[in-house]
Amino acid sequence: MRFALVNGEKREAKPELKGICPNCESEMIPKCGKIKIWHWAHKGQPPCDPWWESETDWHRNWKNNFPKEWQEVTHIDEQSGEKHIADVKNPFGLILEFQHSPLKFEERIAREKFYDNLIWIVDGIDNKPYFNISISSKPIQDKPLVYKINWYGRSKIFHNWIDSNARVYIDFGEDVLWRLLLFDKRKKVGALGPIHKYMFIEDCLTGTEISALRSDK
Numbered sequence: 353m354r355f356a357l358v359n360g361e362k363r364e365a366k367p368e369l370k371g372i373c374p375n376c377e378s379e380m381i382p383k384c385g386k387i388k389i390w391h392w393a394h395k396g397q398p399p400c401d402p403w404w405e406s407e408t409d410w411h412r413n414w415k416n417n418f419p420k421e422w423q424e425v426t427h428i429d430e431q432s433g434e435k436h437i438a439d440v441k442n443p444f445g446l447i448l449e450f451q452h453s454p455l456k457f458e459e460r461i462a463r464e465k466f467y468d469n470l471i472w473i474v475d476g477i478d479n480k481p482y483f484n485i486s487i488s489s490k491p492i493q494d495k496p497l498v499y500k501i502n503w504y505g506r507s508k509i510f511h512n513w514i515d516s517n518a519r520v521y522i523d524f525g526e527d528v529l530w531r532l533l534l535f536d537k538r539k540k541v542g543a544l545g546p547i548h549k550y551m552f553i554e555d556c557l558t559g560t561e562i563s564a565l566r567s568d569k
Contacts, residue, residue: 444559496564
């Protein structure tokens with residue numbers, strides 16, 4: 353985890369600190385090595401949230417776009433009492449989950465059922481070369497902009513996410529995010545809608561509906 357409570361304050365991991373998990377209130381110890389990104393770990397036990405995964409710089413860079421108070425927020429089901437730690441939860445009830453590693457089908461379904469208003473941001477940077485040769489050069493729709501994709505890559509990134517019940521945006525490491533709209537798994541043909549990252553972030557910060565790019569913008 354990125355944060356633990358130190359004397360009641362949300363703090364990042366540093367070698368000399370001792371913290372408490374804001375989710376389960378157990379003792380946390382800082383992991384501050386030379387290889388992995390600095391983080392907090394539960395002392396002598398696995399993470400209290402089974403949905404939690406190790407973070408990368410990609411995760412942290414995305415989280416840095418939002419206030420610290422919005423990051424790693426415990427979300428509780430009022431009826432069952434089940435709780436999980438959302439990557440980002442804004443005051444308007446929107447949940448952002450940043451997914452770098454492959455996700456099991458059963459866990460994706462469970463997360464989408466648990467979070468009412470969820471957006472996935474999927475790390476597609478490793479697929480950027482194939483994406484660049486697969487996406488059409490001209491839009492197939494102007495308002496909003498939509499581009500056709502003929503997928504030439506071996507990755508199953510589109511196959512794995514097209515059945516999601518939540519909105520899915522893929523980050524290929526550019527200034528634009530691509531929302532996954534359609535994908536035919538057999539023909540490997542689909543449609544994606546672009547949005548500038550700064551517009552996406554601004555909409556999340558202000559609680560407005562996520563914008564869609566148009567040809568006149």
